[in-house]
Amino acid sequence: MSKMKGAQILVEMLRREGVDIVFGIPGGVNLPTFDALHQSPIKVILTVHEQGAAHMADGYARATGKVGVCLATSGPGATNLVTGIATAFMDSIPMVALTGQVRTSVIGNDAFQEVDTIGITRPITKHSYLIKDVQDLARSVREAFYIARTGRPGPVLIDLPVDSTINETDFTYPEKIEIRGYRPQAAPAPSQEQIQKAAEAITQSKRPILYVGAGVIHASAAVELADFARKNQIPVTTSLLGLGSFPETDGLSLGMLGMHGFEYTNLAVAQCDLLIGVGARFDDRVTGKPDAFARNATKIHIDVDPSSINKTVLVDIPIVGDVKEVLQKLSRIVKAPDTQSWLREIKQMRSKYPLTYREKEKPLPQFIVQQISEATKGNAIIATGVGQHQMWAAQYYQFNHPRSLITSGGLGTMGFGFPAAIGAQFGSPKSIVWDIDGDGSFHMTCQELATAARHKLPIKVAIMNNGYHGMVRQWQDLFYESRYAQCVLNPVDFVKLAEANGCVGIRVDEKKQVRPAIDRAMKVDDRPTIIEFMVEQKEDCWPMIAPGKAHDQMLGTFENLKQAGGVPQHRRHEPEEEAKLSLG
Amino acid sequence: MSEKYTLSCLVENHFGVLVRIAGLISARGFNIDSLTVSTTEDPTISRMTIVVDADAVKLEQVKHQLGRLIDVIEVQQLTEGNFIDRELLLARVKANGKSEAELAQIAERYGAKLAHASSHAVVIEAIGDTKAMDRLVEQLRPLGITQLVRTGRIALEKQ
Numbered sequence: 002m003s004k005m006k007g008a009q010i011l012v013e014m015l016r017r018e019g020v021d022i023v024f025g026i027p028g029g030v031n032l033p034t035f036d037a038l039h040q041s042p043i044k045v046i047l048t049v050h051e052q053g054a055a056h057m058a059d060g061y062a063r064a065t066g067k068v069g070v071c072l073a074t075s076g077p078g079a080t081n082l083v084t085g086i087a088t089a090f091m092d093s094i095p096m097v098a099l100t101g102q103v104r105t106s107v108i109g110n111d112a113f114q115e116v117d118t119i120g121i122t123r124p125i126t127k128h129s130y131l132i133k134d135v136q137d138l139a140r141s142v143r144e145a146f147y148i149a150r151t152g153r154p155g156p157v158l159i160d161l162p163v164d165s166t167i168n169e170t171d172f173t174y175p176e177k178i179e180i181r182g183y184r185p186q187a188a189p190a191p192s193q194e195q196i197q198k199a200a201e202a203i204t205q206s207k208r209p210i211l212y213v214g215a216g217v218i219h220a221s222a223a224v225e226l227a228d229f230a231r232k233n234q235i236p237v238t239t240s241l242l243g244l245g246s247f248p249e250t251d252g253l254s255l256g257m258l259g260m261h262g263f264e265y266t267n268l269a270v271a272q273c274d275l276l277i278g279v280g281a282r283f284d285d286r287v288t289g290k291p292d293a294f295a296r297n298a299t300k301i302h303i304d305v306d307p308s309s310i311n312k313t314v315l316v317d318i319p320i321v322g323d324v325k326e327v328l329q330k331l332s333r334i335v336k337a338p339d340t341q342s343w344l345r346e347i348k349q350m351r352s353k354y355p356l357t358y359r360e361k362e363k364p365l366p367q368f369i370v371q372q373i374s375e376a377t378k379g380n381a382i383i384a385t386g387v388g389q390h391q392m393w394a395a396q397y398y399q400f401n402h403p404r405s406l407i408t409s410g411g412l413g414t415m416g417f418g419f420p421a422a423i424g425a426q427f428g429s430p431k432s433i434v435w436d437i438d439g440d441g442s443f444h445m446t447c448q449e450l451a452t453a454a455r456h457k458l459p460i461k462v463a464i465m466n467n468g469y470h471g472m473v474r475q476w477q478d479l480f481y482e483s484r485y486a487q488c489v490l491n492p493v494d495f496v497k498l499a500e501a502n503g504c505v506g507i508r509v510d511e512k513k514q515v516r517p518a519i520d521r522a523m524k525v526d527d528r529p530t531i532i533e534f535m536v537e538q539k540e541d542c543w544p545m546i547a548p549g550k551a552h553d554q555m556l557g558t559f560e561n562l563k564q565a566g567g568v569p570q571h572r573r574h575e576p577e578e579e580a581k582l583s584l585g
Numbered sequence: 586m587s588e589k590y591t592l593s594c595l596v597e598n599h600f601g602v603l604v605r606i607a608g609l610i611s612a613r614g615f616n617i618d619s620l621t622v623s624t625t626e627d628p629t630i631s632r633m634t635i636v637v638d639a640d641a642v643k644l645e646q647v648k649h650q651l652g653r654l655i656d657v658i659e660v661q662q663l664t665e666g667n668f669i670d671r672e673l674l675l676a677r678v679k680a681n682g683k684s685e686a687e688l689a690q691i692a693e694r695y696g697a698k699l700a701h702a703s704s705h706a707v708v709i710e711a712i713g714d715t716k717a718m719d720r721l722v723e724q725l726r727p728l729g730i731t732q733l734v735r736t737g738r739i740a741l742e743k744q
Contacts (some may be wrong), residue, residue, distance in 0.1 A: 123605060128655040131600070148655060182597060182658040308649035309643065568613055 007038035007135040007166040011099070011320050014142035015043060021489035022046065022061070022100075022427055024054040028074025029103030029114060033166040035072075043196040046427065046456070049448040053420040055085020055098065056446070060424030062094050063407045064432070066221070068149050069094070069424060074101040076114030079160075080121065084414060087125040091411025092242060093219060095154040097145050098122075103161040105425065118160045127155030128183075132165040140175045147178050152185035153306040154219055191322030191330065199277075199318050200299045200335040204268050206275035206299070208343045209235045212258065212287075215242035215410070216280015216304060218403045222325035223247065226279065229328050231235070233337045236347055238266050238294040240281050242410040245400040250379070255347070256578040258552075261392040264349035264544045264559055268303050270295050278302040282325045283314040284411070286546075293551035303327045332375055337490050354559045356396060357567035363537040364512045366390055366465040367570070369519075370397035373435055373463060376519045381433040382407060386442025387415045389471040389542045397570070416445030419462060423449060426458045431525070433461070440466040441490055450502035453529045461522040462531045464495055469536045475541050499531035507532045587619065590644050591636050591638050591740055594651060595659040598624055598631040602656045606633060609650055615639055619672075620739025630658065634670075634739050664739055670740040675700065676709045681682035688728060695721045706731060711715055 004015070011034060015023070025037040029242050038045050041162040048054040058069030070091075073082050079100040089096045103112040119129050128148050130141040138161075145157040150566040162578050203209060217226050230253050237247045238255040247254055255266040270276070281287070283302075288294040291313050300316040302309075303324050310319040320327050324436040370393050372494050373381070379399040384407040385391040391408055400406055407418040422436040436443075443464050453460055465471075473488040484559050499506030505525050509518045509532060522530040543557025559567070596602050603622055610617055618636035625632050638713055639647060644662070651660045663670075678688065680702070688707065692699065697711035714740055721735065 118603075119601065124610055133600075180655060183655045306649075306653070308646065308653055310649075312646060315642075 002280045003172065004169040005172040006033070006037070007132075007138050008033040010135070010138050010170070010172050011142060011161070011166065012037045012041045012043065013172065014043065014139055015070065018068065018142070018146045020068070023070040023072055024048055024057040024061075024424065025072030025099075026051055026054065026074065026078060028078050028101060029161040029167075029316070030101075030103060031072060031074045031078075031161070031181040033163065034099065034101070034161065034534050037166075046452065048420070048452050050446070051081030052085050052416070053423075053446055053449040053452065055082045055096075056088065056414075056417050057424035057427070058096050058098075059085060059094050059417075059437070060384060060421030061091045061428040062089070062096055062424075063421070064404055064425035065428040066404065067095070067428070068146055069096045070099065071096070072099045074114065075103055075118070076116045079118040083121060086122055086158065086337045087410045088409050088417060089156040090125045090127070090487075092215065092409065093154050095150040096156040097149055097156045098126075098156060100158060100160050102160045104164045106164075108162065108285045109401045113497070114199065118158070122158050125156070126158045129158040131160045132162065135165045135168040135170045138165060139172060141173045144178060144180060146530065148180075148183060153181075153300050162585055188322075190322050191327050191541050195318055195320045196327065196330050196335070199320060200331060202233075202275055202299050202301060202318060203233065203331075204275070204336045204338050205300070206338050207340070208273045209233075209275040209277060209338060209340065210255070210270060210273040210298075210392070211235050211237045211247050212240070212270070212276055212278045212281055213237055213243040214240045214279065214281025215246075217246040218242060219281075220280060220323055220325045221403075222280070222306070222328055223327050223403045225328040225332070227251070228277055229332045232332065233335060234340045234344065235277070235338075236263070236269070236344065238270065240284065240287050240410070241395055241408065242406075243281060244395060245403045245405040248401040249399045250401055254330060257395050259284075259575045260546050261396065261542055261544065263396070264354040264555055265358060267544070267546065267555060268350055268354065269347050271552040273298045275298045275555075278304070278316070279328070280304060282309045282312065285313065288532055290549050290551050296551075306456075319448070336386035355569040357543070357559050357569055358540075359562065359566040359568065361537045361540070364509065364515050364534055366393045366467075366534070366536050367397050368512065368535070369463060369465065369515055369534055370394050370437060371570070372516050372519055373437065374398045376433070376523060377433055381405070381435050382422075382425050382429060384408065384418045384425060384434065384436045386418040386438045386445075387413045388439045389475065389540075390437055390439040390442070390465045394464075398437075415439075415442040418442060419460075420446050420449045420451075422460050422462075423453050423458060426453075426460050428457075436460060436462045438464050439461060439471060440464055440468065440493075440495070441470045443495070444490070444493060447498060450499065450504055450529060450531075454503040457527050458529060459526045461525075462529065463519075464531065464533050465536045466495065466533050467536050467540070468492065469538060471540075472542065474539065478539075478541070479547070495531055495533040499529070503528040504528050509534045588640070589636055589638055591634065591649045591663040591670070591738060592648065592651070593658055593661045593663055593740060593742070594633045594635065595625070595660065596631050596633055597656040598629050599656070602631070603633075605654055605656060606635070606651065609654065610635070610637065610647060613643075613647055613650060615643070615647055621737045621739050623739075636738050638742075661742070663742060668740045668742050669689050670714045670738045671712055672715060672718055672738050673736045674709075674711045674721065675734050676707060676722070676725055677706050677732040678725055679731060680705060680707045691707075691724045693722070697721065724732070
C-alpha cells in the first residue's frame with residue numbers, strides 16, 4: 002500500500018468510475034485537484050463560466066447516460082454551479098459536482114472565497130459530502146457516483162476542503178458499497194398483485210393511452226416500451242422530457258401532450274378511459290388542472306420513485322419499481338385490449354386537429370425546425386434553451402431515438418441549450434448536434450462559444466431571433482393586455498459574436514435562405530456554426546392550455562388558426578396512410 | 586384535514602443530518618410541532634422523533650420524501666395507541682403562600698417534582714405523555730406560569 006495525496010486519490014477514483022472528461026475552472030483551493038488531473042489521462046475542458054461547466058456535464062450525461070462531472074473552486078465558483086445543479090436535479094440527471102472549499106480549520110470563519118456550499122446545494126442535490134478527512138475521500142467518491150446513477154438518478158456534490166486534497170493517506174479501493182439508508186438494488190420487487198391489477202385494467206380498457214416520461218429513457222426501457230405499445234396497440238404520448246423514448250414515426254405515436262402539446266393528443270388524453278403513466282411525474286405543465294386531468298380515466302402509475310406517486314394527481318394503481326422490469330412483467334401477462342375503434346377515433350382527431358401555422362412575411366421558427374428535422378432526418382441530437390423555440394422544437398422536430406432531445410424541462414433554465422450541446426457533442430462526437438435556441442436564451446450563456454470553438458466542435462446553432470423574450474411577450478399579450486414589461490431584448494449582432502469567437506456566422510432574413518443555410522451548417526465540421534434566423538417577431542406558440550385549465554379548453558386551436566389563414570402542417574416521415582394527413 | 590402525526594426515523598449519526606431533515610420538511614411546507622434527536626443503542630445511528638402537522642395525503646408524501654434521503658435508514662409512522670410517548674417539562678410558577686397547597690396537589694396528581702424553589706417562584710419538573718403534559722400546563726396556568734419549556738415527544742413502539 003502506498004501513500005497518496007487526496008487529489009491523486011480523487012483522480013484515481015474518477016478513472017475507476019470510467020470518467021474520461023470533466024468540465025470546470027481552476028481557482029485557489031482546487032489547484033491541487035487540477036494539478037493532479039493535469040497529470041492524468043482525463044480530459045479537462047476549461048469553460049468560460051462555471052454555469053457552463055455544470056450544463057456541459059449535464060448535456061454529456063443526457064447524451065450518453067453516463068455520469069457527468071463538473072468542477073469549480075470554492076465561493077463564487079461553487080455558487081456559479083448552482084443553476085446547473087438545480088437543472089440536473091429537477092430532471093433526474095446523473096452528475097457529480099466537485100467543489101473546492103477553504104481548509105477545514107478555517108471553515109466557518111468567513112475566509113476568502115468561502116461559502117457554505119453544502120448548505121446552499123442541499124435542496125438541489127440527491128446527496129452531498131463534505132470531506133473533512135482525506136481518509137473518507139475514496140469511499141465518498143465511490144458512493145457519490147453510485148448514488149448519482151442508481152435509483153432515480155440525480156446530482157451529488159462533493160465539497161473538498163483544500164487540505165483533504167493535499168494530505169496523504171494509504172489508498173485502498175473501496176470495493177464494497179454499504180449505505181444503510183440507500184439500497185436501490187435491494188429494493189423490494191414491484192408488487193405482483195399491483196401488476197396483475199394493472200394487467201386486468203389494461204385488458205378491460207377500450208380507450209387506453211400510455212403517458213411516457215424521461216424515466217423510460219433513464220431506465221433504458223425504450224425497447225420494452227415499444228414492444229408493449231405495439232403488442233397491445235396502445236397509443237403513446239410523451240412529456241417533453243419523454244420525447245425520443247418512442248419513435249414519432251410510429252403510427253401509435255401521439256407526440257407530446259400538455260401545455261403546448263398537440264391538440265388532438267390533449268383531446269385524446271381528456272377522453273381516454275385508462276391512462277398508463279410510465280416514468281413520468283404528472284408535472285403541472287402536463288396535467289394543467291390536476292383534478293381535471295384525464296378525469297374519466299383509471300390511472301396506472303409506474304415509477305421507480307415512490308415519492309412521485311400521488312404527488313400531484315391521485316392514481317388508482319401505483320406500481321413502484323424499475324420501469325423496464327415492470328414493463329417486461331406486465332407484457333408477459335397482459336391480454337391485449339381491443340383498441341381498434343379507439344385508434345380509428347384518434348385517427349379522425351388527428352386529421353381534424355393538426356398543428357397549424359400561417360405563413361408570414363419573415364421566416365417562421367416552426368418552418369425552420371421542420372427544415373432542420375428534414376435535413377437531419379430526425380437523427381440529430383437537439384439541445385434547446387427555454388421558451389417558444391423550445392416548444393416549437395418539441396412540436397416540429399420528429400424525435401426517433403432516446404437521448405436525442407436535451408432540454409431543461411423541470412427547472413426551465415434559459416441558457417441551458419448551448420453549453421448542454423457542447424457536453425453532448427463531447428459525449429457523442431460522431432453525432433450531429435444542433436442547438437435550437439432563442440435569442441434571449443442563447444445570449445445568457447453564449448460566452449461558451451469560445452469553449453466550443455477552441456475544441457473545434459461542429460455544433461450547429463439555430464438562433465430564432467425575434468428580438469423578444471418570446472414566451473414572455475406571448476403571455477403579456479394573453480394575460481397582461483400587451484403591456485410589454487421588459488420583454489424587448491437588448492439587441493446584439495450574433496453573426497459578429499460568432500466570428501469574434503472563431504465560429505461561422507450566418508444571417509438569414511428570408512424563407513428561401515433557410516434551407517441553404519442549414520445545409521451549409523451541416524457541411525462545417527471543424528467549428529461551430531451559428532445561424533441567426535431573423536424570424537417573425539410576434540409569432541405565438543399554439544396550441545396552448547392556459548395555466549390551471551383543462552385539456553379540452555385549449556387556446557390557439559386548429560379551428561381558430563384556420564380562420565386566420567392557417568395551413569395544416571405535415572411531418573416528413575410517416576409510415577401510415579392516415580398520419581400523412583397531418584402532423585403527428 | 587390537518588392532524589398531528591408522529592414519525593420515528595432512524596438516521597445516520599453524523600454531521601448535517603438534522604438540517605437535511607428539517608430542511609426537507611420545511612421545504613415541503615410542513616410545520617414541525619416537535620423534533621427530538623438522540624443516539625440509539627447503536628452509537629452510529631440516531632433516532633429522530635418528529636411530530637408534524639399534516640393531512641393524510643401530504644403525510645404520505647413527507648414519508649416518501651424522508652425515505653429518499655440517503656442518510657435516513659428507516660421511517661416509521663407511529664399510530665395512535667401503538668406507542669409509548671414521553672416528554673419532560675419544566676415550568677416556572679409564581680409562588681405565594683396561598684397557591685402552595687394547590688401547587689402541591691397538582692404536582693402529586695401528575696407525579697411532578699419540585700426542581701427548584703426561590704422566594705417568588707418554584708420550578709416544577711414533570712414527565713409524562715404529551716396529553717398529560719398538556720393537561721398539567723392547563724392546571725398550572727391559573728397559578729401563573731412565567732416560563733415553560735418542553736423537550737418534545739420521544740416515542741417507542743409498544744410491540
